[in-house]
Amino acid sequence: MLRVLVALTVLPIAFSQIAAVYSNASRSSECSNWSSWGPCVWPDKESPVPYIQQLTPVCQQHWFYTFIKRYETALNNFYNYMTFVMRKFEPCGMCIYKQSCGFGGEKKCNVSPFTVRGGRPVVPFYVAERLCSVRDLNGKGQLQACEVDYDMLKENGDDECTLWPSPRVDLSSIEPVFREHIQTLKWYSCLPQIKKYRSKSGKTRKEKVCRCCCFPFRPNPVTFECEHQSDLPMAPGQELLGENLQYARGPKTKSKKSRRRSRKHRQH
Numbered sequence: 001m002l003r004v005l006v007a008l009t010v011l012p013i014a015f016s017q018i019a020a021v022y023s024n025a026s027r028s029s030e031c032s033n034w035s036s037w038g039p040c041v042w043p044d045k046e047s048p049v050p051y052i053q054q055l056t057p058v059c060q061q062h063w064f065y066t067f068i069k070r071y072e073t074a075l076n077n078f079y080n081y082m083t084f085v086m087r088k089f090e091p092c093g094m095c096i097y098k099q100s101c102g103f104g105g106e107k108k109c110n111v112s113p114f115t116v117r118g119g120r121p122v123v124p125f126y127v128a129e130r131l132c133s134v135r136d137l138n139g140k141g142q143l144q145a146c147e148v149d150y151d152m153l154k155e156n157g158d159d160e161c162t163l164w165p166s167p168r169v170d171l172s173s174i175e176p177v178f179r180e181h182i183q184t185l186k187w188y189s190c191l192p193q194i195k196k197y198r199s200k201s202g203k204t205r206k207e208k209v210c211r212c213c214c215f216p217f218r219p220n221p222v223t224f225e226c227e228h229q230s231d232l233p234m235a236p237g238q239e240l241l242g243e244n245l246q247y248a249r250g251p252k253t254k255s256k257k258s259r260r261r262s263r264k265h266r267q268h
Contacts (some may be wrong), residue, residue, distance in 0.1 A: 002029030026236060027128045031109035035059055037204050040132035043083045050076050055099060062101040062113040064125045073173045085152045087209060091142035092237065093188075094131065094226040095214035100142045102126035108227055130237030145211035145219035150192065152212055160208035161190035185203075189218035 027034050038056040052065060052072060059065060068075070083089075102109035108116055109126035134141050149164060156162040165183035174182065190212040198204050211219045216232035219225070228234065 001005055002181065018031050018151040021073055022129065027100060028094030028102060028109075028124065030105050030107045030112055031126055033102075034128065035101045035103070037098045037100050037130065038093075040098050040136050042091065042096050043079055043086070043089065045083050046088075048080075048083060051079050054237035056101075058097055059127075062110050062127065064101075064127050067112065071174055074171050075170070077168075077170045081166055085149050085163070087147035087149055091132070091137045091140045093213045094217040095146065096132040096137065096142050097129045097236070098132055098136065100128040100130075102128070111154050128236070131235055131241055133237075133241055143225050145191075145213050145224045148210040150191065150208040150210050152207075160192050161212070163188050163190055163210070186213050187215045189215070191219045191221055191224070193224060 023097070035056060035058045038059055039054060041051065041054045042264055050072070052060060052069060052075070055065060104110070107120060107126070113120040113122050132142065148161070151159070153161055153163060155168075156166050164185065164187070171179050171182060190210045193209055193211050194206050195209055196206055211224045213219050213226035216229050216235055217226035218229055220227050228238065
């Protein structure tokens with residue numbers, strides 16, 4: 001189980017998602033209380049803040065984050081890597097989560113299981129997660145797959161749009177026995193896309209980009225919106241985003257006939 005914990009040290013920085021891959025990431029009655037939901041964690045190229053420092057101060061004191069803090073160098077390296085390869089930094093990819101941490105109760109939720117007398121299972125971590133909604137993200141949805149630099153990902157292997165593993169991320173601070181497992185994590189799904197750009201002179205040029213979504217989503221090859229993979233469990237809080245997912249696609253464009261009816265109705 002310790003191996004799972006160490007593997008998780010890469011996922012948070014990938015895009016703030018942690019327990020969803022390995023554990024029930026919901027609030028549990030086993031904890032006597034839970035901290036309020038924290039901010040949505042997301043890389044910001046202009047004002048970079050390390051992953052752990054983006055959490056609320058109370059969550060930073062929780063045993064889980066105290067545990068992974070020993071791997072903070074690797075975490076920050078990964079976060080910097082994502083900042084380096086991403087083309088845009090607006091919400092995207094169904095990758096942005098917020099966290100809440102459990103405290104107290106018979107299980108002593110905020111205390112390390114390695115220090116509890118008589119022992120306690122490592123999983124669950126008593127860290128809850130929830131996908132950030134449109135309201136959380138100031139009116140912006142994250143349904144569109146993230147745009148990642150196609151050429152930069154070429155150095156990761158011969159396969160197109162291989163986001164991970166990358167030689168740019170230094171994992172030397174993590175025990176060798178766990179590195180192989182971390183490097184094989186599939187926390188993303190990417191597809192290439194050819195985008196067309198029009199210059200000021202009117203000429204059109206084409207450029208390849210990678211479009212990526214986080215687990216358990218994958219990019220639709222036509223719309224490049226993130227869609228849930230039916231053979232995988234739902235992401236924490238996904239069931240609460242029905243209207244947000246619809247909104248994230250943007251309002252439907254009215255037909256000409258519908259617009260004429262609207263104008264006629266206003267005239268009357």
